[in-house]
Each structure stands twice: as structure tokens, then as C-alpha cells.
Amino acid sequence: MYxxxxxxxxxxxxxxxxxxxxxxxxxxxxxxxxxxxxxAFLEVFNESALAQALLVDExxxxxxxxxxxxxxxGLKDNICYKGHKVSCSSKILEGFESLYSSTVVERLLSEDAxxxxxxxxxxxxMGSSNENSAFGKVLNPINEKTVxxxxxxxxxxxxxxNLCHVALGSDTxxxxxxxxxxxxxxxxxxxxxxxxxxxxxxxxxxxxxxGPITKTVEDAALLLEIMAGKDEFDTTASQKKVDSYTxxxxxxxxxxxxxxxxxxxxxxxxxxxxxxxxxxxEKLKASGHEVTGVxxxxxDFLVPTYYVLTTAEASSNLSRFDGVHFGYRSPNATDLESxxxxxxxxxxxxxxxxxxxxxxxxxxxGYYDAYYxxxxxxxxxxxxxxxxxxxxxxxxxxxxxxxxxxxxxKNSTDPIKMYLEDIFTVQANIVGCPAISVPNGMHSNxxxxxxxxxxxxxxxxxxxxxxxxx
Numbered sequence: 150m151y152x153x154x155x156x157x158x159x160x161x162x163x164x165x166x167x168x169x170x171x172x173x174x175x176x177x178x179x180x181x182x183x184x185x186x187x188x189a190f191l192e193v194f195n196e197s198a199l200a201q202a203l204l205v206d207e208x209x210x211x212x213x214x215x216x217x218x219x220x221x222x223g224l225k226d227n228i229c230y231k232g233h234k235v236s237c238s239s240k241i242l243e244g245f246e247s248l249y250s251s252t253v254v255e256r257l258l259s260e261d262a263x264x265x266x267x268x269x270x271x272x273x274x275m276g277s278s279n280e281n282s283a284f285g286k287v288l289n290p291i292n293e294k295t296v297x298x299x300x301x302x303x304x305x306x307x308x309x310x311n312l313c314h315v316a317l318g319s320d321t322x323x324x325x326x327x328x329x330x331x332x333x334x335x336x337x338x339x340x341x342x343x344x345x346x347x348x349x350x351x352x353x354x355x356x357x358x359x360g361p362i363t364k365t366v367e368d369a370a371l372l373l374e375i376m377a378g379k380d381e382f383d384t385t386a387s388q389k390k391v392d393s394y395t396x397x398x399x400x401x402x403x404x405x406x407x408x409x410x411x412x413x414x415x416x417x418x419x420x421x422x423x424x425x426x427x428x429x430x431e432k433l434k435a436s437g438h439e440v441t442g443v444x445x446x447x448x449d450f451l452v453p454t455y456y457v458l459t460t461a462e463a464s465s466n467l468s469r470f471d472g473v474h475f476g477y478r479s480p481n482a483t484d485l486e487s488x489x490x491x492x493x494x495x496x497x498x499x500x501x502x503x504x505x506x507x508x509x510x511x512x513x514x515g516y517y518d519a520y521y522x523x524x525x526x527x528x529x530x531x532x533x534x535x536x537x538x539x540x541x542x543x544x545x546x547x548x549x550x551x552x553x554x555x556x557x558x559k560n561s562t563d564p565i566k567m568y569l570e571d572i573f574t575v576q577a578n579i580v581g582c583p584a585i586s587v588p589n590g591m592h593s594n595x596x597x598x599x600x601x602x603x604x605x606x607x608x609x610x611x612x613x614x615x616x617x618x619x
Contacts, residue, residue: 153177153314156220156368163209163219164330168265170202170209177221177265179481181312184339184423187288189306191226193266194233205261207232215260216375222257223313225304226267227274228359229348230254237350238282241496242476251348252383253359253376254344254465260375265313268303272498273353273467274319276300277570280561281500291330291596295554298328304362305332307572307580315363315372319349321356321573323549324457326586329362330549330599333588335616336362337369341581342371342607344388345380351466353459356578366617368392368586373609385445392610398617405439406615411448412573419552425590426548433546436618444536444547447531452568454531455575457511457524463501463600464508470496503564535580539605544615545571549586549599577603 151168152295153159162168178198181190196206198221224230229247231254236242254264271281272433279302281286289297290310298307301318305328308316318325318337331335337360344359351357361372374394380386408430413568433441480591497505511520524613538545552571560567575585582603589600600619604612 151339153311153364155365156217156314156371157162159219159314170205171199172217173221173231174198174202174263176191179311181266184310184312184460187290187293187306187310187313188285189303189310190223190237190266191238191269191284192234192302194264197233198263198265201258201263205263208261211261216371217257217262217564219313220262223264223265223268223304223307223317224254225270225301227270227319227350228254228263229350230267233267235267235350236505238270238274238284238593239497239501240283240477241492242468242499243496245476249348252345252380254348256376268301268307270303271300272501273350273463274300274324275463275500275504277323277567278557278560279303279328280556280557281498283498283511286557287553289505291332292554294556295596296557298554300324301362302328305329305336308332308334308364308480309363315361315368316361316604319352320569321352321359321361321459321580322548322578323571325360325362325600325616326549326568326574326584327600329586330552330597333597334364335364335369335588336360336586337373338537338577338584339373339377339609340383340387340583341578343583343607343609344376344390345383346388347380347382348521353462354466355462356459358465358578360361366585367395367398369585370398370613373547373613386605387607389607391608394582394610397610400614402611402614403437403439404432404523404543404611404615405441405541406544406546407441407443407538408546409445409448409467410442411445412421412547413442415448415551417551417572418548418571421592422548422552422598429600430546433619434535441542443542444484445538447532447534448572450527451531451575451579452572454527455571455579456507456568457520458528460499460504460508461512462508464512472496475496483589519539531576532580534575535582539582539603542602545603547601547603549573549601553592553594553596553598573601584614585612587616587619589619
């Protein structure tokens, strides 16, 4: 039985013949079957994964293999892979098969990665607990009574439970970093536009970013290096040069680090999470970094701004799921109007319908300026203040989440309480800057705690360097 540690070690073992890609795929399929009660995978791509494994084994023998040879990757169920189903964990995309592959999938396959299957998530990436999937909740392998976080809960669980080597998620307001924090893994949200969104099913287009969930910072750096860069299919993808993120990880750099006073002093912050965060800051100070507390007066505006804007974008993006073009169509429909109404009523889950209705409301005549227009102005204020802090400091450090993973059902009856789980993570998406969650010790309840680092736009190299130091 092969035990995965890092991509570098895996490739060394493949090169020396200690294992093979075919053996790894067979072992992974067996692991997924043994742990199927976690409900992380919606589908395992047995045939295509084995076919790819055979090809990569031949390339390894011929010494022509790519940077990700033999790396087994799980895809969040909102990332397209040609000839494979994608459903966003929703009934409304029932039976839909992707006609093309996303840019990230193309780039991973070009480096000889093996895609093993699609991972459960909150429906259309809307949620903070993975309780909103049409295909059932995902269990946290560290404590199966608790949520894995959302929306990329399946991706985080797959990595934490060794069901794949790395996984891809999408992050609209913390959907990579929060589940990474809850499962003790590393979750990276790159700068908006650093990775192409071509082939990512849209939730909120000005917030969404694809990113990796991994066991180590080094693996996250390698995946970013391969996936990042300009893309002719996505005009919002940056033209900026992609750095060699892996080569700068070992440099002993010293940084100016800010922490937000309002975050550390927040009444809703678990005392042990606060203690671990302050301990991490003290260690950084002791190792030669400059650490300073700064004021951020907009903390209470982050979540309202985020939800007004993202629901508005979602109501527009999700209008294409109408029962006419693809996916589910209500068998009870009798004409065009009833096709729209019944398909959307039956096909979407409760949380998705709630957000579509909220988004439609804030965009409606008479409310547009009061809600959507005002939220855009507040977003600009938040951007200005965050960038002001990042002009004087290299990073902003906060807890990833106010507490550890909570029990199923604890927040599901109160949407506001659930939305506040994102209070520390939404800032990076509102601003567009890169952010990463790294493990920061364990709580006395036996669950992991995460530490979040936010950096300047397109300075992922330094961000990953500090994360690696931590």
C-alpha cells in the first residue's frame, strides 16, 4: 500500500519503480469505496483514470513525463471535464455531460495528472457546510458528526481522508479556505484572474476563483504554477507573467505582517482560535518578522456587502438553467411558462432559490440603488482600505474561521448565522487579493484550527513563502 506525502516524493517513487500510476489508481478507487460513507465523491472516473494511468506509466518509462505525472486529482463538481458529467451537486443539471474541458483541467492533463472523479459540494457552490448538496451531506473525516465546511467540502475531505492526492475547489467567499481550515489541509485562493475561470460553472463571476486544496504549501505552489496564466477563452484572466512559485519557497524572507484588531477582538471568536492565532503571530515576531495590529472599521460590512453582490450575480448567472437548454426538465410542465416555473422550483434546492430570490430583489426597480448600488460603493471602500493596509504591510493575517467545524444542523435553520461563518474569508474575494489557509494547531475538541494570510494582488510567491514558513 502506497502512502502519499508530497508530489515530489511521489514522483521520486514513480521514477524508481516503488509504485506505478496503475497501482495508485487501483488503490485510490479501493480507498474511495472503503470511505464512501463520507460521501465525498459523486462519481469515480474509473475508465478514463486507468487509461490515463497506463499512458503516464509509459511516459515515466520513457522519461518524458510531465510535472504532475501520477498525481491523482479530484475535481469539485462545478469544474468541466470533457465527456464527463458535471452537476454542481444540483438536480437541475441531472444527466448533463460536459462538451469541453475547463482550462485548468487541460493544463493539469498536459502535465500528466490523473483525474479520478468529481467531488460533492454545496449546490452551485452556495454554502458554508456542504449540507446544501442535492446528493447528501459530506462528513468530516476528523469527526464525522461535524461539517467539512463549504462549498468545497468534498474536495477538502478527499484530501484529508487520502482519497486523492490533491483536489481542486472554487472560492467565491471562502469556499476553499474554510473547508481547508475545518479539515486541517492547505487551501489557496489565488488573485482574481490569476487562474482562468473557463469551464468553471459560474456562481458570482466577479468573485469566483479556482484553487487547489493540498496537504502541503509546496504542492499548492506547484499546482498554481501549472494552472495560472493568460487564457484566450477568459478575458478576465490576467496577462501577467506566472512566477516559479515552487523555487521561492525555501528563501528566508522577512515580512511586515498586519493583523486586524477587530478580528482578534471579535466577540464571536472562539477563545482557543484566538489563542492559537496570537501564538502564531508571536512565533512570526520571534523569527524576525515585523508584526503590527491595525484597525479595519469595515468588518461588520463584509458579509452584507458580499451577499448582496454575489446573490445579484447569481440571479443573473443561474437564469440559464431553465429546463429548455439542458439538464432537468419538469415532467409536470404543460407550456413554456410552466416549464420555467416548475423546472426551477423542482430542480433548485432551498438555499439556491433563497439566493436567486434575494439577488432578484436587490436588482429590482426601486431597490437597485438602495442595495446593489450601495453595496458596490461599500465594496470599493473595503478595497481601498485593504489595499491601504497592504501598501504599508506585506500581509494581513487573521483566523480562517471564527471557530472549528460545527455539528450538522447547528446553523442550518438560521441563514444569517451560517453566512457569518464566512466573516474572515469574504474580504479577499471582495477585494480580489490572494489568500491562503494553513493549519494552525488543534482545538481541545480535537478539531483543526486554520490561519489565513492575505497578500497583495499577484504576489502569490511571497504569500506561499510565508505560508511555507508557518
